[in-house]
Every structure is written in C-alpha cells, then in structure tokens.
Amino acid sequence: xxxxxxxxxxxxxxxxxxxxxxxxxxxxxxxxxxxxxxxxxxxxxxxxxxxxxxxxxxxxxxxxxxxxxxxxxxxxxxxxxxxxxxxxxxxxxxxxxxxxxxxxxxxxxxxxxxxxxxxxxxxxxxxxxxxxxxxxxxxxxxxxxxxxxxxxxxxxxxxxxxxxxxxxxxxxxxxxxxxxxxxxxxxxxxxxxxxxxxxxxxxxxxxxxxxxxxxxxxxxxxxxxxxxxxxxxxxxxxxxxxxxxxxxxxxxxxxxxxxxxxx
Amino acid sequence: xxxxxxxxxxxxxxxxxxxxxxxxxxxxxxxxxxxxxxxxxxxxxxxxxxxxxxxxxxxxxxxxxxxxxxxxxxxxxxxxxxxxxxxxxxxxxxxxxxxxxxxxxxxxxxxxxxxxxxxxxxxxxxxxxxxxxxxxxxxxxxxxxxxxxxxxxxxxxxxxxxxxxxxxxxxxxxxxxxxxxxxxxxxxxxxxxxxxxxxxxxxxxxxxxxxxxxxxxxxxxxxxxxxxxxxxxxxxxxxxxxxxxxxxxxxxxxxxxxxxxxxxxxxxxxxxxxxxxxxxxxxxxxxxxxxxxxxxxxxxxxxxxxxxxxxxxxxxxxxxxxxxxxxxxxxxxxxxxxxxxxxxxxxxxxxxxxxxxxxxxxxxxxxxxxxxxxxxxxxxxxxxxxxxxxxxxxxxxxxxxxxxxxxxxxxxxxxxxxxxxxxxxxxxxxxxxxxxxxxx
Numbered sequence: 155x156x157x158x159x160x161x162x163x164x165x166x167x168x169x170x171x172x173x174x175x176x177x178x179x180x181x182x183x184x185x186x187x188x189x190x191x192x193x194x195x196x197x198x199x200x201x202x203x204x205x206x207x208x209x210x211x212x213x214x215x216x217x218x219x220x221x222x223x224x225x226x227x228x229x230x231x232x233x234x235x236x237x238x239x240x241x242x243x244x245x246x247x248x249x250x251x252x253x254x255x256x257x258x259x260x261x262x263x264x265x266x267x268x269x270x271x272x273x274x275x276x277x278x279x280x281x282x283x284x285x286x287x288x289x290x291x292x293x294x295x296x297x298x299x300x301x302x303x304x305x306x307x308x309x310x311x312x313x314x315x316x317x318x319x320x321x322x323x324x325x326x327x328x329x330x331x332x333x334x335x336x337x338x339x340x341x342x343x344x345x346x347x348x349x350x351x352x353x354x355x356x357x358x359x360x361x362x363x364x365x366x367x368x369x370x371x372x373x374x375x376x377x378x379x380x381x382x383x384x385x386x387x388x389x390x391x392x393x394x395x396x397x398x399x400x401x402x403x404x405x406x407x408x409x410x411x412x413x414x415x416x417x
Numbered sequence: 418x419x420x421x422x423x424x425x426x427x428x429x430x431x432x433x434x435x436x437x438x439x440x441x442x443x444x445x446x447x448x449x450x451x452x453x454x455x456x457x458x459x460x461x462x463x464x465x466x467x468x469x470x471x472x473x474x475x476x477x478x479x480x481x482x483x484x485x486x487x488x489x490x491x492x493x494x495x496x497x498x499x500x501x502x503x504x505x506x507x508x509x510x511x512x513x514x515x516x517x518x519x520x521x522x523x524x525x526x527x528x529x530x531x532x533x534x535x536x537x538x539x540x541x542x543x544x545x546x547x548x549x550x551x552x553x554x555x556x557x558x559x560x561x562x563x564x565x566x567x568x569x570x571x572x573x574x575x576x577x578x579x580x581x582x583x584x585x586x587x588x589x590x591x592x593x594x595x596x597x598x599x600x601x602x603x604x605x606x607x608x609x610x611x612x613x614x615x616x617x618x619x620x621x622x623x624x625x626x627x628x629x630x631x632x633x634x635x636x637x638x639x640x641x642x643x644x645x646x647x648x649x650x651x652x653x654x655x656x657x658x659x660x661x662x663x664x665x666x667x668x669x670x671x672x673x674x675x676x677x678x679x680x681x682x683x684x685x686x687x688x689x690x691x692x693x694x695x696x697x698x699x700x701x702x703x704x705x706x707x708x709x710x711x712x713x714x715x716x717x718x719x720x721x722x723x724x725x726x727x728x729x730x731x732x733x734x735x736x737x738x739x740x741x742x743x744x745x746x747x748x749x750x751x752x753x754x755x756x757x758x759x760x761x762x763x764x765x766x767x768x769x770x771x772x773x774x775x776x777x778x779x780x781x782x783x784x785x786x787x788x789x790x791x792x793x794x795x796x797x798x799x800x801x802x803x804x805x806x807x808x809x810x811x812x813x814x815x816x817x818x819x820x821x822x823x824x825x826x827x828x829x830x831x832x833x834x835x836x837x838x839x840x841x842x843x844x845x846x847x848x849x850x851x852x853x854x855x856x857x
Contacts, residue, residue, distance in 0.1 A: 248737040250730035252798035253723075261727055262738030270718045274657075278664045299851075 531797020559620020574754020
C-alpha cells in the first residue's frame, strides 16, 4: 500500500442522482486520495457510469456534496470538472485515426507560437511525457491508425495527462485489450499513482482490480455496498459485495471446484 | 509492458520514420536497444529507397500516381501532336488550370471532412453572373462587384453547410439541390439574352484575362517568382531544423533538405523558363499559386486547419476534444463556396463575359477529379491542398490535349468520366491497402 495523505483530493458525500422515476444513485460516498487507485466495481446497472459522469460533469448531482481538496464545489458541466483537474478517459477511445500521436495528445489545446501551431514544442513535450510514463510507441509522428489497441489506450490516457489533472478517471481501460496490452495499461496506472494522482478505475476484471487498486468501492443498485482495502480482501468477498449475497453463482462454483479437488 | 521496455531507454520515438537518420539524432541515448518493430530509416539513399518501397506497399502512394499519370499523358499527347509540349501550349495549360484549380482548392477542404460539394460548378457560374450584372447592368466598380460576388459564394456555401451541419441533411443531397438551384438562379439572372459581355480593359477581368501577365511579361518576373519559392522553402526548412535541434527533437538532415529544395528549384526554374519562352506567367496562375500557399499554411499550421483534419478523422473524438463540429462544417462549406466564386471570376476573366455555360458542363467533375487525382482522399482526413495543383496539371493537360486533337465534346466527357473513376479507384484501393497495412 502506498502512503495516502489525509485530505482526499476528491470526496463525494451523500450523492444522489435521479433520472425521472429511476433512482440511479442513492447516498453514495466516495473518497479518492492523491496517489491512490480506487477501483469502482459493481454489476451492470449498479451506477458506476452514472457516478463517473457526475464527477466528470456530464450529469449534475441532485443531492449531496462533492468536495475538492476538502472544499465543496459544484460540477455542472464537463468544463467545470476539467477546470478543477478531473480528466476522463472513456471506454471508446476518443482519438482521431488520421492525426499523429502528437496531434492527438494536443487536440483542442494546441500550443501556439506567434499564433501558429508550435509543432516543435508539442513534439518535445509529448516525447517527454511519453518517456516519463515509459510508453513505447514506434514514433510520436505516426498516425494513430498504425498503433495497436493497447498503444492507443496508453495514448488516450497520456492525452488525459496533458492538462495536468489531479484525478484521472479510467472507464474500463482494459476491456478490449489482450494480455500484454492490459499489462501495459496497468503499468501505466501504477505510474499515475507514482505521480501522486488520484485514479478512479472502473473495471469488471477482478484480476486487474487486484493487481493495481489500493481500495475497492463496490456499488450495488446505486448504493455503497462496501469499501475494501484490496490487500486484505479476498476475491470472493468482493464478488459477494457486488452480487449482494454470500451465496451466489461465483461462490457456488468455487465451492463445487473445491469439493471436487478434495475428492 | 513488454519485456524489452524494461531494458530500453525510455525514449518513445527517437527513431522517427522520416525525419531523422540515427546518427544525426541529438537525443539518441548512448545505449539504444531497438525494438525491431519500430520504424527506422537507414541512412542515405538506400534508406530512401527502402522507405519508399515500404510506403508504396502500405498504400501511401503520395504523389506517385500523379507523376506517373502526367508523364504518360504528356507522352501520349506529344506523340499525337508535336505542338503539345510547346511553350505556348504549356503556357495555355498553366493559365486555364487556374480557374478550375480554385474550385479544387475549395473542394479539398470539403473532401478533408469526408464530404462532397456538388454545387461548386453552379456557384462559380452564378458568381460570374452576379459580377457581370453588378458591373454591366448597375455600372458598379469592378472590385466592389468582385467582393460582392465572392461574398455571394461564401453565403451560399454557409447556407448549404448550415443545412448539412444543423439540420442533418446529407451534404451530397444539399449540394445536389444547390447544383440545380444555383444554376437556375444564374439562368434567371442572365435572362433572355443568355450572355453578358464584361469590359475586359479594367478591374478584375483585366487582371484575370488571357493577356495579363506577372510584371508585364518581364523575363525577370518568372524567375523572381521561382527564386522566391525556392528561397522561402530553404529559409523555412533550415529555420525549422534549427528550432528542432534546439528543442532536442528529431530533425530533417541537411542532405534531405537540400535534396528537396533542389527538386523544387529544378521544377520551378524549368517552369519559369518554359513560360518565359511563351509570354510569361499569367496573373491568374500567380493568384492560384498564392492561394495554394496561403491555404496550405492555414491547413497545416493553424488550429483551424487542425480542427478540419480532426473532424475528418473522427467526429466523436473531435467533439470530445472541445471542437465545435457544426461550426467547422459550416465554415468549410463557406470556404468551398468562396473559392467556387473566385473560380467563377477566373472563368469570367477567360471569356470576358458571363455566359449560360459558365461553370456548367464537366466543370464540377474536373474539379473533383483534380482534388482526388492529386491525392486528397474522398474518405476524409487525408490530403493536402497541393493536390489541387498536381491534379489540375493532369486534368488540364487532358483537356488541352483533347482540344488540340479536335476531339468532340462527347469524347471529352467520356474520357473525363473515366479519369474521375480511375482516380477514385486508386484512392479506394490505396485506402484498402492502407487498412491492411494498419495505416488507415
């Protein structure tokens, strides 16, 4: 476990969100400290995406308080979240295939030199950023189309870091990746932690969660259903919290296998 | 992370695919273990050849089809008629290509978005008529009339862009409606007479006329232009090299810069010599070239140009990056309309009149064909404005050659159609192999 400072960089206190008749989130609590990787898990429809979107400013919250470095703030638009220092990397990558890596990293916030795009500074900064993150890609001047899925994912995450955020939200970053690419992305998540960023990681993959997260927050039916330190919690306990029962398909299956092994 | 990454210097891109030879790289780490999958170019001429082969295999044809096409076309026509490669005929080609070339510049913007503007021919005709009506019927100052005519084109383009971006009507339908509608408006403005003759001795029509030359045909004029082009490329390239060296990022080796500048120098001074053998550089061509330089700068070096490429490459990504997609679309169509109108002025300058045929016939096809032949993809996101120049050279050579051989319009149309189809086939095939090579 890494050292975690006392004041959370981002805290949600009793956050609720309603869409018409659907209560998507009820009294949700969440704390993210600098240098902490918080995994957000839960079944489909548990409210993970909604929670992330409230932080990212896509859906303003109905009730509760969002605290940023200990002070209450209001996040009503994506712009507000970006202004505070929240960067979101969505599941479907938002990269332009035809632009090169540098162009994508700086898309929408190009560096200018006398009103003209400053390719030299952008390339220099991009190379520095990628090298501090130990990201290996063939060239920073290669079109995104030429990169593998894993390389695109790390570029997308690196892009989130250009704005110097304090909290990075990763929505299923490894969902579509192979074994090696997943490892690359998990390495990158660890490097974000080393840079003292707060990371919120949404994942269905317990192996990934166990591998990089410090804390697991479980959401079930829009409510908190436990928060566990990863090191001391077993796989089954987390599954139980996700499904809401100690007797579930996963534990039954595990029990059956144990019984068979015992024979 | 791969195993190699643990042992490798954390330097993501020191081997740039086409800007640096390893030994020139100031940032090269002392011990560089190279991932074999990285793109590295060997030093020297051999490296060029290897990289060229790799690019062609991967479908990155660049200007190769154009150069080959141009050589084939010039050879065929020269064999048919030995006046084809005469200075006078080449001078004709350079003059007449400027008008349709202006339309092609506007189309490059639209094609970069992955859209099409079918109205440029009609808009150019309408603009020339608007100009003629203002100047002849209302006795307006020529330059003011030109301004209003171009404004008309911009307005029409913006309107069509608005229907596309805000209402969501497919661009090809909006502009197809425009193709017919603006042509109708032009016919209505021309009325029963069918032709308005514009005084050719003043204003824009004099400037764009066939007997209007840069520096009044002074021999030095053409060479001055060539020298200007070569010099600015030289200064620009070395300036960039210096800045990149200072910033510690890969830069073009001096030999490559000299090679490129040398190629440009040979081409431009040869062109200048040929044109001087005729009557000099027409002002229409000078304006066309100036427009190319300006537009190239806008597309490559400004945030607006970057936005155009981004929208062409991925709308969702562009939107998430905070780019106002509808605004980019509307402005791109406005630019297309504006260049169509400028092209219309060039047509008016050619004949010193506004006629029923202005911007009609195969004008639209020629402009689209020029942009695509030059290497701008119909599928969006890929291309440069120089394709308008290269493509127009091919297209105008064919047109002039067929005229020289006294071919019927029927034959001309069939050949133009075939050329357009051929260009799009090359574009589609190269895109396919780019996809196969993981580059699209």
